[in-house]
Amino acid sequence: MPKDVSQNGPILEVEGLHTILRTTEGVVRAVTDVSISVGRxxxxxxxxxxxxxxxxxxxxxxxxxxxxxxxxxxxxxxxxSADLRSMSQSAFQKVRxxxxxxxxxxxxxxxxxxxxxxxxxxxxxxxxxxxxRKQREARILDLLRKVKIPDPERVAAAYPHQLSGGMxxxxxxxxxxxxxxxxxIADEPTTALDVxxxxxxLELLKEIIHDIGSSLVLITHDLGVVAETCDxxxxxxxxxxxxxxxxxxxxxxxxHPYTQGLLASILRVDQPVEELYVLDGTVPNLxxxxxxxxxxxxxxxxxxxxxxxxxxxxxTGPCAFAACWRIPQ
Amino acid sequence: xxxTYSAPKPVRPTFRxxxxxxxxxxxxxxxxxxxIGMLLFAFLLPLALGTPNAMGDLSFGPPSLAHPMGTDxxxxxxxxxxxxxxRSSLSVGILAALTASIIGISIGAIAGYSRGIVDIALMRxxxxxxxxxxxxxxxxxxxxxxxxxxxxxLTIGLLGWPEVARITRGEFLSLREREYVMAAQTIGQxxxxxxxxxxxxxxxxxxxxxxxxxxxSAILLEAGLSFLGLGDPSNPSWGLMLNxxxxxxxxxxxxxxFPGLGIVITVAALNVFGDxxxxxxxxxxxxxx
Amino acid sequence: MPTDxxxxxxxxxxxxxxRSRSEAFASMRYIALKLISAIPMILGVIxxxxxxxxxxxxxxxxxLVGETEPTPExxxxxxxxxxxxxxxxxxxxxxxxxxxQGDLGYSYVLQRDVVDLIVDRIPATLTLMLTSLIVFTIxxxxxxxxxxxxxxxxxxxxxxxxxxxGYSIPAFWLAQIILLIFALELRWFPSNGMVSxxxxxxxxxxxxxLLHHLVLPAFVLGMRYLAINFRYARAAMRDALSQDYITAAxxxxxxxxxxxxxxxxxGILPVITVFGLNLTDILAGxxxxxxxxxxxxxxxxxxxxxxxxxxPLLMGIFVFVSIGIILTNLVIDIxxxxxxxxxxxQ
Numbered sequence: 023m024p025k026d027v028s029q030n031g032p033i034l035e036v037e038g039l040h041t042i043l044r045t046t047e048g049v050v051r052a053v054t055d056v057s058i059s060v061g062r063x064x065x066x067x068x069x070x071x072x073x074x075x076x077x078x079x080x081x082x083x084x085x086x087x088x089x090x091x092x093x094x095x096x097x098x099x100x101x102x103s104a105d106l107r108s109m110s111q112s113a114f115q116k117v118r119x120x121x122x123x124x125x126x127x128x129x130x131x132x133x134x135x136x137x138x139x140x141x142x143x144x145x146x147x148x149x150x151x152x153x154x155r156k157q158r159e160a161r162i163l164d165l166l167r168k169v170k171i172p173d174p175e176r177v178a179a180a181y182p183h184q185l186s187g188g189m190x191x192x193x194x195x196x197x198x199x200x201x202x203x204x205x206x207i208a209d210e211p212t213t214a215l216d217v218x219x220x221x222x223x224l225e226l227l228k229e230i231i232h233d234i235g236s237s238l239v240l241i242t243h244d245l246g247v248v249a250e251t252c253d254x255x256x257x258x259x260x261x262x263x264x265x266x267x268x269x270x271x272x273x274x275x276x277x278h279p280y281t282q283g284l285l286a287s288i289l290r291v292d293q294p295v296e297e298l299y300v301l302d303g304t305v306p307n308l309x310x311x312x313x314x315x316x317x318x319x320x321x322x323x324x325x326x327x328x329x330x331x332x333x334x335x336x337x338t339g340p341c342a343f344a345a346c347w348r349i350p351q
Numbered sequence: 352x353x354x355t356y357s358a359p360k361p362v363r364p365t366f367r368x369x370x371x372x373x374x375x376x377x378x379x380x381x382x383x384x385x386x387i388g389m390l391l392f393a394f395l396l397p398l399a400l401g402t403p404n405a406m407g408d409l410s411f412g413p414p415s416l417a418h419p420m421g422t423d424x425x426x427x428x429x430x431x432x433x434x435x436x437x438r439s440s441l442s443v444g445i446l447a448a449l450t451a452s453i454i455g456i457s458i459g460a461i462a463g464y465s466r467g468i469v470d471i472a473l474m475r476x477x478x479x480x481x482x483x484x485x486x487x488x489x490x491x492x493x494x495x496x497x498x499x500x501x502x503x504x505l506t507i508g509l510l511g512w513p514e515v516a517r518i519t520r521g522e523f524l525s526l527r528e529r530e531y532v533m534a535a536q537t538i539g540q541x542x543x544x545x546x547x548x549x550x551x552x553x554x555x556x557x558x559x560x561x562x563x564x565x566x567x568s569a570i571l572l573e574a575g576l577s578f579l580g581l582g583d584p585s586n587p588s589w590g591l592m593l594n595x596x597x598x599x600x601x602x603x604x605x606x607x608x609f610p611g612l613g614i615v616i617t618v619a620a621l622n623v624f625g626d627x628x629x630x631x632x633x634x635x636x637x638x639x640x
Numbered sequence: 641m642p643t644d645x646x647x648x649x650x651x652x653x654x655x656x657x658x659r660s661r662s663e664a665f666a667s668m669r670y671i672a673l674k675l676i677s678a679i680p681m682i683l684g685v686i687x688x689x690x691x692x693x694x695x696x697x698x699x700x701x702x703x704l705v706g707e708t709e710p711t712p713e714x715x716x717x718x719x720x721x722x723x724x725x726x727x728x729x730x731x732x733x734x735x736x737x738x739x740x741q742g743d744l745g746y747s748y749v750l751q752r753d754v755v756d757l758i759v760d761r762i763p764a765t766l767t768l769m770l771t772s773l774i775v776f777t778i779x780x781x782x783x784x785x786x787x788x789x790x791x792x793x794x795x796x797x798x799x800x801x802x803x804x805x806g807y808s809i810p811a812f813w814l815a816q817i818i819l820l821i822f823a824l825e826l827r828w829f830p831s832n833g834m835v836s837x838x839x840x841x842x843x844x845x846x847x848x849x850l851l852h853h854l855v856l857p858a859f860v861l862g863m864r865y866l867a868i869n870f871r872y873a874r875a876a877m878r879d880a881l882s883q884d885y886i887t888a889a890x891x892x893x894x895x896x897x898x899x900x901x902x903x904x905x906x907g908i909l910p911v912i913t914v915f916g917l918n919l920t921d922i923l924a925g926x927x928x929x930x931x932x933x934x935x936x937x938x939x940x941x942x943x944x945x946x947x948x949x950x951x952p953l954l955m956g957i958f959v960f961v962s963i964g965i966i967l968t969n970l971v972i973d974i975x976x977x978x979x980x981x982x983x984x985x986q
Contacts, residue, residue: 081887084890084891086887086890086891088887115893115894115895116893117893118890118891118892118893119891119892119893119894120893123891123892124888124891126884126887126888126891128884131883131884131885132884132885132887132888133885133888134885134888134889134902134905134906135885135906136905136906136909136979137902137905145889145892145894145898146892146893146894149892149893149894149895149898150893194888197892475680476684478681479680479681479684479685481917481920482681482920482962482965482966482969483684483685483688483920483962483965484920484923484924484958484961484962484965485920485924486920486921486923486924486927487923487924487927487942487957487958487961487962488688488958490942490946490954491692491954491955491958492692494946494949494951494954495692495696495697495703495951496696496697567808571808571810572924574810574812574813575810575811575812575924575928578810578812578813578928579928579931579943579946580946580947581946590810593810593812593813593816596816597816597932600816600819600820600824601820601824604820607813607816607817607820608817610813611809611810611813611816611817614808614809614810614813615805615808615809615810615813618807618808618810619804619805619807619808622804622807622808623804626804
């Protein structure tokens with residue numbers, strides 16, 4: 023159900039985002055010149071290996087880059103045309119949770135171990151809605167039911183360590199949707215879970231997003247997750263977006279060698295394990311990013327120009343771009 | 352956030368690199384300088400000075416050029432006694448910490464390596480020693496058996512081992528599961544060889560921190576005991592000087608101020624140094640004890 | 641997608657939330673375990689003391705009697721009680737049961753039961769310790785919570801410097817210096833005792849007089865509480881503030897105050913256990929402070945006992961204080977488990 027991005031204007035637009043981390047070893051360029059847009063009701067994936075700047079992008083949008091050492095140095099982040107970066111702290115606080123919510127990777131560490139589940143959902147409602155205690159209690163149970171948690175009364179009174187991983191992730195989802203935000207950013211929401219539970223949680227997330235009509239940015243290293251969920255995909259490498267395409271296009275016709283490598287490394291049912299492609303090497307050190315294309319050292323088709331010049335994004339189809347010198351102008 | 356970056360290029364292990372590994376900052380540099388200075392002062396200067404008990408004509412002389420720290424009730428030079436006091440206090444601190452470390456490492460190694468009943472029994476005993484008020488027991492023991500400097504060192508050392516034992520045991524429990532220890536076991540190395548050549552060297556970093564802390568707490572404990580009059584009168588320590596100063600507080604402040612400053616500066620330097628080592632060796636515990 | 645999620649993942653439901661009944665059971669079990677583990681500790685302390693009496697040079701009776709000259713009846717009673725003709729294990733059992741029944745021995749110097757002597761001094765010691773503890777723990781923790789939000793700031797550096805000093809200054813020396821400046825030179829506060837001996841105050845005046853005497857010793861003792869609590873609370877707050885759930889709380893758009901609330905509980909909890917671990921050091925400091933300020937507490941009693949070679953009293957104080965520490969730690973563990981649901985599960 024891909025929707026036309028231009029219908030009502032995008033809910034989120036990120037333009038030229040730069041985020042750095044000042045460490046003892048030097049300045050890490052975690053996010054460099056990233057532009058992303060998310061349409062209303064759209065599910066957008068951001069894919070890449072760990073350390074390529076996905077999470078930092080998410081934290082930058084939320085205004086939660088840990089400072090020190092981190093800092094957003096450049097760029098515009100527009101939520102429904104309002105610039106988040108120029109907002110005051112208190113105005114931004116009203117946006118977080120209510121208009122943009124976030125779901126994190128490891129539900130164990132992102133839930134406070136000494137507060138009950140009910141309290142942790144309730145504080146969100148208390149902050150953002152004018153509901154009284156009774157209404158909020160009913161709402162909490164309602165939310166827990168919505169994320170298909172059986173026996174919601176019991177779970178609301180429980181502490182995080184008393185729940186299974188899948189249940190905790192459902193709790194985080196319930197918290198995120200409690201104020202029916204327009205945008206949800208999910209950072210590797212299924213990575214910490216069992217494979218069987220992963221599929222359920224993903225399905226649930228999709229269903230709920232659809233229900234409340236919000237948009238979703240799904241950050242993952244798992245292209246399988248993207249294939250099942252997303253409308254459109256951004257591929258990130260070394261802090262930059264290197265390819266952007268509708269999901270179908272990306273899977274059928276990947277343009278960037280990195281994307282091709284990622285896709286080739288997915289285990290498919292119709293493919294023997296021996297033929298599984300392994301992407302060699304690691305993400306470069308972002309303290310001193312290499313000149314030219316950051317992927318060139320791992321690229322099998324690198325050319326001379328890749329060493330010296332940064333590839334510029336080139337349209338490769340409708341709503342599709344890739345930054346690689348191999349793509350014909 | 353799961354951001355991993357490739358490690359910076361390995362540096363050749365030169366002397367400069369190993370000093371750099373200490374990540375010295377201002378406060379730890381000062382601490383190390385103070386400690387080195389204090390050690391030189393304590394163990395070299397008394398050789399150049401006269402006996403600490405030489406009495407002069409001037410009683411209760413305030414600090415002057417001839418007597419930079421003044422003179423005491425018997426006309427003895429406080430500076431000379433301060434230098435000798437440094438020697439006593441530091442010796443007690445270091446030797447007691449060594450005693451505690453030897454006992455603690457042995458017991459901790461046995462407990463951690465054997466596990467089972469032996470481990471439980473030894474750890475119970477060490478827990479007991481951790482809740483027993485060290486100061487009270489030391490006071491009792493020395494009051495009963497007499498205050499001889501060797502005896503004081505032994506008592507303080509005997510009371511300090513549980514902390515070292517606990518750390519050693521923890522390191523042993525985790526290290527004995529490591530691959531290189533397993534490998535040594537499979538090729539049939541003797542237990543003793545494994546403990547001394549494989550495990551102990553790797554357990555050293557946290558133990559060094561523990562020993563530093565032992566030295567500082569031993570100095571404080573000795574000072575407390577001496578202050579109560581349980582010090583060895585033939586080896587005057589800073590604590591003993593403070594004991595003598597107590598009754599002349601109004602007449603001769605210098606008798607109390609200088610030995611006390613000696614203790615504070617030495618112990619503070621040890622603590623800062625120990626904290627710094629903890630930070631460097633175990634970044635996760637940053638700021639904690 | 642199946643409507644009933646649980647049906648597809650039965651294994652994930654083995655650790656579903658348990659009702660408060662088993663939660664209560666876990667608490668009871670935890671407390672029972674802690675109580676049982678205190679018993680060998682107490683036996684251990686008594687054993688150490690017993691060994692000391694028998695290891696001491698000379699025969700045990702002369703140690704206990706010291707330099708006093710008890711009446712022949714007293715001596716005969718002591719010999720009978722110690723049962724020196726009995727086998728050692730029998731002596732040990734008798735000694736053990738004596739102590740467990742509250743018999744800490746008899747002071748031949750002061751001609752009174754050791755228990756009575758100690759009990760007389762408890763109010764003074766507790767007055768000093770608790771006042772100082774409460775005031776300076778609050779100050780230390782508050783300071784830590786305040787500076788933890790801005791690491792490396794001037795306030796943080798100053799606090800850390802103060803904490804190192806608090807750890808490194810011998811209590812008795814600080815006591816001497818404070819006494820010298822504020823009591824002997826400036827004469828703002830009395831230098832000795834708990835109440836004025838020249839006047840007999842009553843009611844409100846008595847309270848003011850007590851406070852006046854309390855200020856200096858409480859401050860000296862408090863420096864240590866301040867240092868300990870500042871260090872641990874700061875480290876715990878720093879740790880709590882770097883946790884993922886703090887990021888999550890911020891992402892929820894909670895007010896900064898509410899975000900800090902998330903850190904408080906986890907940040908302050910360790911302070912409780914740390915107090916238990918440092919109790920022995922704190923008591924040592926308390927004894928020395930009492931001695932310098934002539935505070936009529938257990939520390940002063942111990943000092944006098946030491947000079948009079950009153951060994952039964954010294955040993956009695958040792959046993960009493962040790963058992964006190966063990967029991968305090970027990971209470972601390974239990975209180976801690978009430979605050980942190982995870983502990984009870986172990």
